[in-house]
Amino acid sequence: MEWTSYIGPLLEGAWVTVQLTAYSTVLGAFFAFAFGIGKLSRNWAVKGIAIAFIEVFRGTSLLVQLFWLYFALPLLGQALGVDLRLPPVVAGTLALSLNIGAYGAEVVRGAIQAVPRSQLEAAKALDFSARQTLWRISLPQAIPEMMPSLGNLAIQNLKDTALVSLISLGDLAFRAEQIRNFTQDSVTVYTLLLFMYFGMALVLTAIMKLLERSVGRWRAGRS
Amino acid sequence: MLFGIEWDTSGNWAFAASIFPILLKGLWVTLQATAVGFLVAAALGLLLAVLKASPLRIIAWPARLITEFLRDTPLLVQLFFLYYVLPEYGIVLPAFLTGALALGVQYSAYMSEVYRAGIESVAHGQTEAARALDLPAPRIFRAVVLPQAIPRIIPAMGNYLVSIMKDVPVLSVVSILEMLNVAKIIGDRTFNYLIPLSMVGGLYLILTLCAAAAIRQLDLRLPKRGIPLR
Numbered sequence: 001m002e003w004t005s006y007i008g009p010l011l012e013g014a015w016v017t018v019q020l021t022a023y024s025t026v027l028g029a030f031f032a033f034a035f036g037i038g039k040l041s042r043n044w045a046v047k048g049i050a051i052a053f054i055e056v057f058r059g060t061s062l063l064v065q066l067f068w069l070y071f072a073l074p075l076l077g078q079a080l081g082v083d084l085r086l087p088p089v090v091a092g093t094l095a096l097s098l099n100i101g102a103y104g105a106e107v108v109r110g111a112i113q114a115v116p117r118s119q120l121e122a123a124k125a126l127d128f129s130a131r132q133t134l135w136r137i138s139l140p141q142a143i144p145e146m147m148p149s150l151g152n153l154a155i156q157n158l159k160d161t162a163l164v165s166l167i168s169l170g171d172l173a174f175r176a177e178q179i180r181n182f183t184q185d186s187v188t189v190y191t192l193l194l195f196m197y198f199g200m201a202l203v204l205t206a207i208m209k210l211l212e213r214s215v216g217r218w219r220a221g222r223s
Numbered sequence: 224m225l226f227g228i229e230w231d232t233s234g235n236w237a238f239a240a241s242i243f244p245i246l247l248k249g250l251w252v253t254l255q256a257t258a259v260g261f262l263v264a265a266a267l268g269l270l271l272a273v274l275k276a277s278p279l280r281i282i283a284w285p286a287r288l289i290t291e292f293l294r295d296t297p298l299l300v301q302l303f304f305l306y307y308v309l310p311e312y313g314i315v316l317p318a319f320l321t322g323a324l325a326l327g328v329q330y331s332a333y334m335s336e337v338y339r340a341g342i343e344s345v346a347h348g349q350t351e352a353a354r355a356l357d358l359p360a361p362r363i364f365r366a367v368v369l370p371q372a373i374p375r376i377i378p379a380m381g382n383y384l385v386s387i388m389k390d391v392p393v394l395s396v397v398s399i400l401e402m403l404n405v406a407k408i409i410g411d412r413t414f415n416y417l418i419p420l421s422m423v424g425g426l427y428l429i430l431t432l433c434a435a436a437a438i439r440q441l442d443l444r445l446p447k448r449g450i451p452l453r
Contacts, residue, residue, distance in 0.1 A: 056428060059427060059428040061390070061391070062389070063393060063395075064392060064423055064427060067403065067416075067420055071410060071420060072410075072416045072420040076417055159295070159298070160297070162298075163297075163299060163393065173300060176300075180307065186308050190307060193303075194296050194300055197296045197300060
């Protein structure tokens with residue numbers, strides 16, 4: 001078999017990887033903001049839940065989380081009498097986004113806390129409510145600061161998607177493994193695979209850089 | 224039965240208690256892989272950092288490209304690459320060493336950035352003074368830069384040590400019996416995944432929380448003496 005014939009199936013797998021990265025990065029960003037802001041809440045219940053979430057998903061391995069959602073959760077559902085069987089796509093997306101969301105939450109929290117105090121005092125002096133201060137003062141200044149770290153996390157997430165091949169989701173790594181089993185041509189398949197992931201990471205880096213530049217204008221007016 | 228230890232499926236608690244020693248055997252493998260992986264990462268990372276700091280562009284440039292490449296490709300794929308491709312060139316390593324090597328290779332890229340930041344944090348005046356004293360460049364690096372850079376990078380290295388530990392389960396794909404793989408096997412044979420996998424999650428959580436506390440303590444106690452801060 002010519003190595004060019006690998007390209008077709010690999011590209012199919014790459015498309016799954018791209019979709020998975022996109023879904024889990026977007027969902028992960030949502031979790032990151034929800035729990036990052038939650039950790040700064042004055043309500044102890046909200047704060048407690050956010051801290052517990054962040055510690056659990058940062059403190060355990062992604063593969064453990066993935067296996068837990070895929071293999072253990074259905075059994076928990078059985079014990080409780082509910083159907084919690086997740087299709088691989090859902091389990092994969094959920095595990096990836098919860099994991100990356102927990103890391104992102106710390107980034108979000110750090111950036112919000114780094115907004116100068118004088119800004120918050122000014123907002124208070126102008127009689128902004130807590131919600132207005134968050135949405136109009138803190139977040140617009142914090143988001144440009146968090147972008148470089150969130151960019152790194154997006155790359156991390158892209159790399160982590162390779163693990164979903166272990167719950168038999170047909171992503172890029174899974175397709176490569178199939179081709180290798182079929183042809184035994186490890187050198188070509190894995191070299192191609194490494195460069196495809198590298199290429200995707202470069203594209204994702206470029207996208208994150210563009211995003212970083214576009215939110216960078218919110219920085220204006222910062223003292 | 225695994226590692227010669229039987230499990231007891233008479234009840235949930237009995238089952239959990241009976242598989243605990245089996246999981247601890249897996250944990251021991253996890254810790255070994257973490258340690259070897261970390262040592263490889265620390266050594267390779269230093270090499271990459273030194274190459275990247277080279278004034279010769281023909282050396283610095285490829286080193287930078289390699290770092291970027293290692294950092295942007297998944298551990299799983301690097302592991303498969305080493306596991307299946309090295310033997311084709313006559314290098315046959317035991318699975319454990321291949322796995323630890325893959326961890327080391329992936330994290331050497333991150334580690335090299337840690338070293339670079341540490342090296343850059345040593346004030347320029349120090350190297351200039353050493354050069355004025357006519358010390359040869361390798362000696363400046365070994366006797367002036369490194370001793371001051373290393374204490375500053377220890378917390379960051381500690382964080383990567385924890386990350387490596389969390390990535391060890393990936394090695395289960397080359398059939399290394401680390402903790403998660405052990406739990407998975409128990410689940411496969413007893414059809415009870417919930418208890419072993421939850422226990423592995425709990426053990427990981429305990430380990431990482433302890434490690435984080437230890438790193439914080441270390442950070443507080445590191446001697447700042449003799450390290451001029453700008």
